[in-house]
Amino acid sequence: MTPRATLTALLCLAGAGTAPAARADFQDCLAGLQSQAAAQGISAQTFRAATAGIAHDPKVLELSQAQPEFKTPIWDYMAALVDEERVDDGKAAMRQHAQALANAEARYGVDRFTIAAVWGVESNFGKNLGKMPLVQSFATLICANHRRRDFFKGELMATLKIIERGDIDPSRLNGSWAGAFGQTQFMPTTFQRLAVDGDGDGRRDLVDSVPDAVASTANFLRVAKWNNGQPWGYEVRVPRGFNAGAAGRKNKKPIGHWASLGVTRIDGKPLAGEGPAGILLPAGVDGPAFLVTRNFDALYSYNAAESYGLAIAVLSDRLRGRGGIQAEWPTDDxxxxxxxxxxxxxxxxKRGYDVGEPDGKVGSKTRDAIKEVERSLGMPATGRPGAKVLEALRRG
Incomplete structure (x- = not known):
């Protein structure tokens, strides 16, 4: 037997011995979690129903530990989230669910375009809800002693309470590896605090009830202090030599202050509006600039990323029928x-590369294939899906 074959055989034997032990450890961990759930008023029946058939999921741990090798430029991020396809789909979804959006707007004081923009960015209007079972994901992370074990334990208990109350069937509680779920991707503890019954059936179902989902999202933004009488902001032009250090969502000043520094609307007209505002420079002073109000902070609170908040803001404008970002991004690609x-x-x-399903989602297979094409064309091997490599492929 070769050394490689010997090593393979030993690893197989080791795996055969450790797999039952790992399963036993997982079951012991679940037993401990059941005791903790009982202490929070969750019945044994609910716990057993929610955990029946679940197992340790290595994929969850893999995703939780993954370090992104490729940092997406802001212009690629925005192009994927705010394109004509999503705008058209959003307008269609708004027509289909006009009453639910109108009710949410009237009840919570958040305009329907902003609610729909969150819905579109979070799940593409209900098309991408996530497929990973929440209870199994949380149990895996807890029982593997993930560094955020206590956080995920809280999310598991909140999930079990959702099931206990009968809001959502356990089989429908699927989402991301980290546990965000539903049409507008709430975490279970956020659901417990802010989800509402939008259709009057006595349940809060963010998975299969659009009225519940949009009303809950409106309630989230209301609590985040959204002011329906104020815009999120708008695109501006900063003067040459503008101090980038003065920019930032948190560095809010009276609008007159920015006007005195030479900041204008993107069309050159004077700044308008009331209240303090900050200047956002997502790609630095050479890229698009935005004046952002307290409402932008409410959008930011949904996912704690300025790029995310900007995607919702711009998509909401597009859904209103306004134009998109006018200034050019600082890239030649x-x-x-x-x-x-x-x-x-x-x-x-068609060139023989395995990139999986052509779904517009750029993963490692697509990036690796792009790098190979770039090398063959004498281009820098970036792996980035830009216009240059697409045009090169179109030329054949």
Missing amino acids: PPLSRAERRDLQVRLT
Whole structure:
């Protein structure tokens, strides 16, 4: 037997011995969690029903430990989240669910366009809800002693309470590896605090009830101090030599202060509005600039990322019928929409590369294929899905 074969055999024997032990450890951990759930008023029946058939999920741990090798430029991020396809889908979803959005707006004081923009960014209007069972994911993270074990334990208990109350069937509680779920991707503890019954059936179902989801999102933004009489902000132009150190969402000043420094609306007209505002420079002083109000902070609170808040803000404007970002991003290789990304993936597949389903989502397989094409064309091997590599593929 070769050394490699010997090593393989030993690893197989080790795996055969440790797998039952790992399963036993997981079951012991679940037993301990059941005791803790009981202390929080969760019945044994609910716990058993929620955990029946679940097992340690290595994929959850893999995703939780993954370190992104590629940092997405802001222009690529925005192009994927705010493209014509999402705007058209959003307008169609708003027509279909006009009454639910109108009710949420009237009840919570958050305009329907902003609510719909959150819905579109979070789940593409209900098309991408996530497929990982919440209870199994949380149990895996807890029982593997994840560094955020206590956080996930709180989310598991909140999930069990959702099931106990009968809001959502356990089989429908699927989401991201970290536990965000539903049409507008609430964490279970956020659900406990802010989810509401929007359709009057006595349940808070953010998975299968659009009225519940949009009303709950409106309630979230209301609590985050959204002011329906104020815009989130708007695109501006900063003067040459503007001090980038003065920018930032938190560095809010009276609008007159920014006007005195030479900041204007993107069309050159004077700044308008009341209250303090900050200047956002997501790509530095050479890229688009935005004046942002307290309402932008409410959007930011949904996912604690300025790029995320900006995507919702711009999508909400597009859903109102307004234009998109006017200033150019500081790149000579324009970003691609999702339709263009799918075209790119189809062309890579035709060249023999395995990029998986051409769905417009750019993962490691697509990036690796792009790098190979870039090398063959004498281009820097970035792996980025930009206009240059797509045009090169179109030329053949």
